[in-house]
Amino acid sequence: MRFTEKLAARWREADTLLCVGLDPDPNRFPAPLRDRDDAIFAFCRAIVDATAEFACAFKPQIAYFASHRAEDQLENLLAHIRSAHPQVPVILDAKRGDIGSTAEHYAREAFERYGADAVTLSPYMGLDSIEPFLEYTDRGVFLLCRTSNPGGNDLQMLDVGGVHLYEHVARLAASQWNTNGQLGLVVGATYPNELARVRALAGELPLLVPGIGAQGGDVQAAVQAGRTARGDGLAINSSRAILYAGHGEDFAAAAHEAARRTRDEINRHRRR
């Protein structure tokens, strides 16, 4: 099954558009976990098990593992998800981008070493920097399009012949670059007008939408701007608001409740 089909199946079968972002920060872990050698794995596994029923995808952010020399814990976490929650795809948030043989090595890192279902990439180096990833035909690629940060304006809002650069990227991803139906786009919830514009340009492409919660994006606006006619097409990411919903021994139960509430809030706006 292709990644985009696996994600669509999960939207339908679990009735959720919530992507649970895994940005583990040991300083925010509950005290009993903090001293474990495998604290990052143990924390994330507890979150994953507590939230899987509400998740259309998990999105580990690789920087949080790499800055702590915890690549082995990321490997173990993805192995756990494949084994315990095989129906929930994993999007490795790595924002890679490089050429030729180097891109092949990054693809091997994401898809073979970690076994991710999809990866985030930067479009700046062009189609040939993406092709080595697309050769894994059952996997997916989310290209950065309109990112959720204010600095996203610096390049993405430049006028490139009557459209903004992010619109040009959305068009490429929905046409010439999408040779095998493997592409999606990253569009921040903080810019609902641009999210609506990307949906208009990109047809049914899956959109990975960060920026609700701590970054201030509004769930209702994001869902109404980004949904397809079918009321799906979105993986709306929440990280900190779920991971750190509780700070004591009940952190997993608190994450469960936060994920359920967020899933429900998203669903309230899907079909109107």
Added chain:
Amino acid sequence: MRFTEKLAARWREADTLLCVGLDPDPNRFPAPLRDRDDAIFAFCRAIVDATAEFACAFKPQIAYFASHRAEDQLENLLAHIRSAHPQVPVILDAKRGDIGSTAEHYAREAFERYGADAVTLSPYMGLDSIEPFLEYTDRGVFLLCRTSNPGGNDLQMLDVGGVHLYEHVARLAASQWNTNGQLGLVVGATYPNELARVRALAGELPLLVPGIGAQGGDVQAAVQAGRTARGDGLAINSSRAILYAGHGEDFAAAAHEAARRTRDEINRHRRR
């Protein structure tokens, strides 16, 4: 000492603009090394020791380590360079790009975990994605500008109000974005006309120039297009042509000779 000063000191004192790229591929290692558990470290250490006298910088490409689960060998390699060749700065080629707290984690990975002197980043997400790296005031950042691959055309050659996108990036890097003199740019040797244009726009900014050798860029054209009035300003990268100059037990001696020849070829065109 700031990174840009360290690099400039090395240009002067060692009379070289050659950057030795470390893209280790175990399939191409000489047979006696291949079976060692630390083959990647051992190979790169031998290359580093054989070429340091001709190098203005070393540029390890992190994907080659990550795809082989060899982050520990990359750590050991950078520790070895700091100890044995402290005057040669290390540019970690990672092409990262992310926002806020995630960028902080990538900066910690590059500058604290690996102890790199500089890192390559993508400009697509804007200035606020670069700032967490610039907070390490003694380190440097090379922003992707005009990359050496054909697909670089896809976005970088778009017209953004009378200039190409890569020219716009060069201007930003030479002005508003370069708040503390820490920035450089990545410009491929395969496009000498654009390299000359970047030099005209970017003043004395250091340019990291991949693309000679295996990718077909011409050394004379690149040096003449990219040099400053002082005859420096460039870190011209060669990876495969040096790493795999020899295939037997004499690989380090062959790399030594290849690095010397490349350094000399670059120098022949610096001051004309």
